[in-house]
Amino acid sequence: MDSKSSNFKIILGSSSVARRKILTDMGYEFKIMSPDIDEKNIRKDKPEDLVMALAEAKANAVIQKIQNAETIEKKDDDKPTIFIAADTVVVYEGKVREKPSSKEEARQFIKGYSDGHAATVSSVSVTNLKTGVRKGEWDRVEIYFHTIPDNIIESLIDEGNVLHVAGALIIEHPMIVPYVKEVVGTTDSVMGLPIAVVERLMRDVL
Known part of the structure; x- marks a missing residue:
């Protein structure tokens, strides 16, 4: 099967399994280069400003790394390389939530979503x-939720995946799916890579 990106190359600046899966499902082949930045040093009042600043910082860090190492092969100079960076935060009651710092914080995060909205x-x-x-x-x-039972919350925390994502929120997780009442928007965006936005921006820069 021909990759959709035969006329250009793609580098994804993320170690996120969900983002890699989304980009693969979109039909693209790509390399991965993870940014090495201290996200806690970047603070903005509005979540929209914060995620944009974080994506820009990730892009700058990886592009600097590429330029220093000159890892883009000269033989492919006629092909442009597209670099994609992304960031996601959860907003709950007006406050930004990043990855939980502990199991207890993850527990409090998920309890808050029960019968609530994020x-x-x-x-x-x-x-x-x-x-x-x-x-x-x-x-x-x-995202709007039904009541999430305590035993489900404990199972999610014991499994551990929720400890590594913004707001301890994984709406596509089989254990959480039955308790998601409504999603106004797309699941791929919640998972960290809104497909329509990626496609539009790639067209714009090419």
Whole structure:
């Protein structure tokens, strides 16, 4: 099967399993280069500003690394390379939630969603490394929940995946799916890579 990205190369600046899966499901082949930044050093009042600043910082860090190492092969110089960076935070009662710092914090996060509502704000930054053109955008999704039983919350925490994601929120997790009442927006955006935004930005920079 031909990759959709036969006319250009893609580097994904993320170690997120969910983002890798989404980009693969979109039909693209890509390399991965994880950014090495201290996300806690970047603070903004508005979640939309925060995720955009984080995606930009990730892009800058990886692009600097690429330029230093000159890892883009000269023989492919006629093909542009597209670099994709992204970030996601959860917003609950107006406050930004990043990855939980402990099991107890994860427990409190999920308990708060029970019979409640949260939002995710995801950013995408796409750079054409050949031309230097960069475009970015954010996407917000509202999520409403039924009552989440305590035993489900404990099972999620024991399993551990929720400890590694913003707001301890994984709405596509089989244990959580029955308790999601409504999603206003797309699941791919909640998972960290809104497909429509990625496609649009890639077209814009090419």
